[in-house]
Amino acid sequence: MRISTDKVISLLFFVLSAFYLHQTYQIQVFSFDENAPFNAKTFPTFLAYIGMFLSILYVVLPENKPTKVDHKVLDYRSSIYLVIITVIYGFVILRAGFFLSTSFFLFFSYYFLGERRWIWMFILSFPFVALFMFLLHGILDVYLRDPLLKLLGIIG
Numbered sequence: 001m002r003i004s005t006d007k008v009i010s011l012l013f014f015v016l017s018a019f020y021l022h023q024t025y026q027i028q029v030f031s032f033d034e035n036a037p038f039n040a041k042t043f044p045t046f047l048a049y050i051g052m053f054l055s056i057l058y059v060v061l062p063e064n065k066p067t068k069v070d071h072k073v074l075d076y077r078s079s080i081y082l083v084i085i086t087v088i089y090g091f092v093i094l095r096a097g098f099f100l101s102t103s104f105f106l107f108f109s110y111y112f113l114g115e116r117r118w119i120w121m122f123i124l125s126f127p128f129v130a131l132f133m134f135l136l137h138g139i140l141d142v143y144l145r146d147p148l149l150k151l152l153g154i155i156g
Contacts (some may be wrong), residue, residue, distance in 0.1 A: 010058040017051030024048055030143075038140055081112040097146035103129045 024044040089105040106125035115121055136142040137155060150156045 003069045004063060006063065007059050014052055014055035014059070017055060019046050021045065021048035021052065038142070040142065078112050078114070082109060084111065085112070094145070095147075097148050097150075098144040099129055099133055099146050100148055 003089045024041055029039050054145065056118045083110050085105060089101055093101040103126045106129065107121050110124065122152055133144065133146075133149075134145060143155075146155060
């Protein structure tokens, strides 16, 4: 019996999701936020369970036809750049804060994926992250540490 590479990748994704689920239990939640319906652990835990469910579903269900991939036409350079800026984002987010680090991460992601319209890159990064932060802080009362916004007096 031969196992397809898609099934192997799904199993690896399951292992990655299980590890991510384990890491979500390491997230510290404020004592007043533990019994809230939505806190810092909720969405990461949901993502981990969904990832595990979908990967197991893909492994269990039969494949219609195997996929042939021509590796000569794939753009590995962009993928490597995305991995590098994701690692940099992980190191920078605590020091620079959510707003700046996420905005620049999105901006450079668009660039490495081939977008060259600077106005769209700006609109889909900085205002989008600002709107997301407003939803988190203003509506959901989820606190994200952000030194820049604290310095500017936008958040407390």
